Amino acid sequence: MMRGYFWIIVITLLIAATPLLTSSNTFFNFTVVVLIIALAAQGWNLLGGIGGQTSFGHAMFFGIGAYTASMLQTHLGVNAWIALIAAIAAGSLAGLIVGFLSFRAGLRGSYFALVTLAFAELLRVLANASEWTGGASGLLLKLEPSLANMQFSSRPTFMLLALAFVFISLVITQHIVNSRFGAHLVAVRENEDAAKALGVDVLTVKLKAISLSGAMTAAAGVLYVQYFLYIDAAIAFGIWISIEALLAPMVGGRGRVLGPLIGAFTLHGLGEITKSFAGRVPGIDLMVFAVVLIIVIAFASAGILGLLKKLSDRFAAKGGA
Amino acid sequence: MLQVKNVTMRFGGLLAISDASLDVRQGSITGLIGPNGAGKTTLFAVIAGFLRPTQGQIALFDKDITGEEPHRRAASGIARTFQIVQPFAGLNVQENITVGAYLRHTKPADAVEKAREVARQVGLEKDLDKSASSLTVAGRKRLELARALATEPKILLLDEVLAGLNPSEIRDIIPVIRSIRDSGVTILMIEHVMQAVMNLCEHVYVLAQGKMIAEGTPAAVCNDQAVIEAYLGKGSAERLARQSQGENHA
Amino acid sequence: MFSPIIIIEAMINGLLTGAIYALVALGLTLVYGVLHIINFAHGATLAAAMFAVWGLNAGFGIDPYVAIVIVTPVFFALGYGLQRFVIGPAAHGDDGNILLITLGLSILIENALLASFGSDTRSIPSDFAFSVVEAGPFLLSSAKLVGAVGSLVVAILFWLLMTRTDTGKAIRAVAREKLGARLVGINVGHVYAVTFGLGCAALGVAACLLMPTFYVNPRIGGAFVNIAFTVVVLGGMGSVPGAVAGGLIIGVVESVSGLLLGESLGQIGIFIIFILVLLLRPTGLFGARV
Numbered sequence: 001m002m003r004g005y006f007w008i009i010v011i012t013l014l015i016a017a018t019p020l021l022t023s024s025n026t027f028f029n030f031t032v033v034v035l036i037i038a039l040a041a042q043g044w045n046l047l048g049g050i051g052g053q054t055s056f057g058h059a060m061f062f063g064i065g066a067y068t069a070s071m072l073q074t075h076l077g078v079n080a081w082i083a084l085i086a087a088i089a090a091g092s093l094a095g096l097i098v099g100f101l102s103f104r105a106g107l108r109g110s111y112f113a114l115v116t117l118a119f120a121e122l123l124r125v126l127a128n129a130s131e132w133t134g135g136a137s138g139l140l141l142k143l144e145p146s147l148a149n150m151q152f153s154s155r156p157t158f159m160l161l162a163l164a165f166v167f168i169s170l171v172i173t174q175h176i177v178n179s180r181f182g183a184h185l186v187a188v189r190e191n192e193d194a195a196k197a198l199g200v201d202v203l204t205v206k207l208k209a210i211s212l213s214g215a216m217t218a219a220a221g222v223l224y225v226q227y228f229l230y231i232d233a234a235i236a237f238g239i240w241i242s243i244e245a246l247l248a249p250m251v252g253g254r255g256r257v258l259g260p261l262i263g264a265f266t267l268h269g270l271g272e273i274t275k276s277f278a279g280r281v282p283g284i285d286l287m288v289f290a291v292v293l294i295i296v297i298a299f300a301s302a303g304i305l306g307l308l309k310k311l312s313d314r315f316a317a318k319g320g321a
Numbered sequence: 322m323l324q325v326k327n328v329t330m331r332f333g334g335l336l337a338i339s340d341a342s343l344d345v346r347q348g349s350i351t352g353l354i355g356p357n358g359a360g361k362t363t364l365f366a367v368i369a370g371f372l373r374p375t376q377g378q379i380a381l382f383d384k385d386i387t388g389e390e391p392h393r394r395a396a397s398g399i400a401r402t403f404q405i406v407q408p409f410a411g412l413n414v415q416e417n418i419t420v421g422a423y424l425r426h427t428k429p430a431d432a433v434e435k436a437r438e439v440a441r442q443v444g445l446e447k448d449l450d451k452s453a454s455s456l457t458v459a460g461r462k463r464l465e466l467a468r469a470l471a472t473e474p475k476i477l478l479l480d481e482v483l484a485g486l487n488p489s490e491i492r493d494i495i496p497v498i499r500s501i502r503d504s505g506v507t508i509l510m511i512e513h514v515m516q517a518v519m520n521l522c523e524h525v526y527v528l529a530q531g532k533m534i535a536e537g538t539p540a541a542v543c544n545d546q547a548v549i550e551a552y553l554g555k556g557s558a559e560r561l562a563r564q565s566q567g568e569n570h571a
Numbered sequence: 572m573f574s575p576i577i578i579i580e581a582m583i584n585g586l587l588t589g590a591i592y593a594l595v596a597l598g599l600t601l602v603y604g605v606l607h608i609i610n611f612a613h614g615a616t617l618a619a620a621m622f623a624v625w626g627l628n629a630g631f632g633i634d635p636y637v638a639i640v641i642v643t644p645v646f647f648a649l650g651y652g653l654q655r656f657v658i659g660p661a662a663h664g665d666d667g668n669i670l671l672i673t674l675g676l677s678i679l680i681e682n683a684l685l686a687s688f689g690s691d692t693r694s695i696p697s698d699f700a701f702s703v704v705e706a707g708p709f710l711l712s713s714a715k716l717v718g719a720v721g722s723l724v725v726a727i728l729f730w731l732l733m734t735r736t737d738t739g740k741a742i743r744a745v746a747r748e749k750l751g752a753r754l755v756g757i758n759v760g761h762v763y764a765v766t767f768g769l770g771c772a773a774l775g776v777a778a779c780l781l782m783p784t785f786y787v788n789p790r791i792g793g794a795f796v797n798i799a800f801t802v803v804v805l806g807g808m809g810s811v812p813g814a815v816a817g818g819l820i821i822g823v824v825e826s827v828s829g830l831l832l833g834e835s836l837g838q839i840g841i842f843i844i845f846i847l848v849l850l851l852r853p854t855g856l857f858g859a860r861v
């Protein structure tokens with residue numbers, strides 16, 4: 001079944017080919033950050049976009065991934081790749097726990113959004129105070145570039161690693177969208193009662209979604225520490241990443257497989273352009289993000305991909321007539 | 322095959338159903354009628370597992386299912402439609418029906434195949450690509466029916482699927498309902514359109530103010546004093562009887 | 572361990588701060604009760620109001636308490652305009668959209684403040700901030716006392732407005748039955764905007780009462796939004812008396828847990844209460860509506 005995979009492959013190949021065209025470190029820095037955000041955002045998209053459970057606290061999964069990977073490496077000397085697997089498992093488990101507590105309690109809509117935010121903030125305060133997490137001064141990973149340590153001195157190489165993660169997340173999401181589980185998830189988003197009447201086990205579907213979602217976003221957290229080799233509570237559990245994870249799919253097209261990637265590129269592209277005009281005004285890129293979010297909701301709630309689809313449908317209708 | 326045993330349902334102080342029982346015979350079309358607010362929809366919600374009854378039991382094929390979740394009941398073969406239709410508004414008709422078909426088909430291709438087959442059965446085959454929210458009232462009712470049917474139920478609970486349809490639409494959909502029964506699905510239907518009840522049902526239960534006040538063939542039930550009074554108010558049966566006596570004399 | 576005197580003093584201080592929290596939460600709960608939306612920009616709006624108070628003082632030497640008569644109407648107008656011309660039209664009546672739009676507004680406001688004022692923390696220097704009142708064995712800050720009394724007065728005024736005036740009746744009618752209210756000729760869009768305006772006006776007053784003892788920076792809204800949500804959830808979304816009770820409780824919890832656990836862990840009490848209430852009793856302890 002090829003449905004949907006074509007564009008995933010095309011876009012991945014396009015990004016993979018960029019090292020042939022440029023050697024600009026600025027470009028690779030930019031792309032790595034965008035890819036990390038796209039991965040975190042794919043996690044959000046699975047739960048919030050496809051499943052309709054809006055989270056304001058995906059930082060909790062990002063942070064759990066980042067801290068699990070860095071604590072295992074710094075305190076216990078665990079291999080980076082094993083730490084990666086542990087971090088993904090931890091994100092998934094955190095998703096199950098938070099999902100079990102809040103979905104069992106029947107939290108939906110704004111209430112679910114708020115409780116996820118509260119969990120993320122709780123973890124931020126704890127990480128900021130605990131010795132294990134390095135407290136307010138954070139944790140540093142030792143700089144030792146090698147494949148075994150998942151550290152690369154060449155930025156294009158790291159970009160390809162991040163791209164591989166994003167590619168896997170795209171394929172997983174596309175596979176879900178094409179499957180029975182995907183249909184159930186969409187049904188839960190659209191109407192829970194109707195879904196129940198058709199035999200959908202709503203709680204289980206939501207739990208599966210949030211644990212997969214937590215796993216993906218945790219993987220993004222791991223990439224972040226492997227790239228910057230530093231993490232603290234404000235980065236790992238800060239509201240910034242919760243917002244990035246939500247904004248990218250909203251702008252790119254919520255519930256669409258490529259939405260998070262397209263959205264992350266668009267937003268950060270716009271951010272860079274604004275910065276180059278406005279110079280060093282602090283927060284100017286975030287102001288642009290906010291305005292874009294409001295405009296998207298007001299005029300194009302299906303995001304960029306939704307707009308493209310509408311245009312191509314109109315074009316096809318004209319062509320057919 | 323389906324038994325409702327002495328079900329009572331309270332919402333706070335409101336007694337919506339009081340000690341109601343009914344029995345649906347396999348292969349039948351059974352009617353459930355009664356004035357507005359009688360508790361019919363509430364009883365469906367109890368049967369399908371959306372509400373826990375305050376007292377009483379529900380049994381399917383002599384197995385007690387009172388504690389089961391709605392999705393488990395759907396798996397055991399109970400499908401319901403909603404009086405206020407509940408489409409997946411953001412999806413098209415085919416996707417809507419496919420959700421139901423996934424209950425018994427794990428492979429996407431099989432589920433889609435089943436969905437198309439059901440769409441043909443209820444007369445939605447031309448609307449498969451339309452968005453559910455763009456359907457007419459009659460189209461939405463058919464969609465509600467199709468989704469339930471796609472779960473391949475043993476018993477189908479229809480909650481006023483004819484309400485809001487015009488006479489010609491009703492005429493079109495009655496044979497569809499009969500063909501569903503003929504394909505082996507037992508039907509329990511709430512209906513206000515008496516012409517359809519007379520036409521389709523073999524056995525009818527009457528619920529009024531939460532109590533089961535009568536049962537029998539449609540014709541017998543329509544002449545039942547208690548039923549007439551429930552619909553038209555106290556003393557009306559007597560008045561009607563006197564009137565018809567007067568007519569007989571004339 | 573701490574002597575009872577210190578703990579009681581912390582509790583009294585918590586009550587005084589809690590009264591202002593109640594005032595901050597009042598607007599949030601009012602907007603929720605009527606519009607059934609969670610205004611995520613509430614904290615950022617408070618930060619903007621606090622900057623306005625600071626600016627009036629730094630630029631024109633206006634005393635924060637005097638600034639009430641300027642800041643309050645300005646923020647009412649601002650709130651009215653935001654709901655009428657931005658949030659309402661952009662949301663297309665979808666609650667999820669409103670939440671996201673107010674999230675966008677909060678990011679916008681916070682970063683606009685950052686761009687205009689930089690990330691420095693500012694406060695209003697005055698002798699009054701250090702003056703104290705002696706009450707038996709306790710020393711209480713005069714400014715906090717004024718803030719608490721002012722907050723309670725405003726809360727009572729709000730309550731009178733909601734229960735005794737035509738505007739209040741229209742607001743409650745819309746809260747209960749949007750369609751019905753429209754049918755009897757109430758302009759629902761206008762009432763929504765007035766409600767939102769009132770919520771922002773409450774923030775204006777809160778900012779004036781806070782500034783003599785508090786400081787402001789562009790990120791301060793985040794701290795307040797957490798507290799305000801907790802207060803509102805605890806008191807029951809939409810309940811004015813609930814907001815007052817919730818504010819006082821949270822004030823005490825924060826102050827006492829800050830004393831026992833230290834400044835950085837002290838916040839944990841608030842988040843735990845927030846999560847527990849949402850999970851166990853989402854209607855709040857006093858689950859009433861406006």
Ligand SMILES: Nc1ncnc2c1ncn2[C@@H]1O[C@H](COP(=O)(O)OP(=O)(O)O)[C@@H](O)[C@H]1O
Binds near residue numbers: 358359361362363364
């Ligand atoms: N969830 C509920 N909470 C409180 N009362 C309800 C609820 N559902 C139904 N009712 C009440 O139960 C009674 C029966 O309603 P319903 O079953 O819809 O009647 P019918 O379908 O026969 O018209 C009505 O008085 C209705 O207001």
Ligand SMILES: [Mg+2]
Binds near residue numbers: 361362363404
């Ligand atoms: Mg009904």
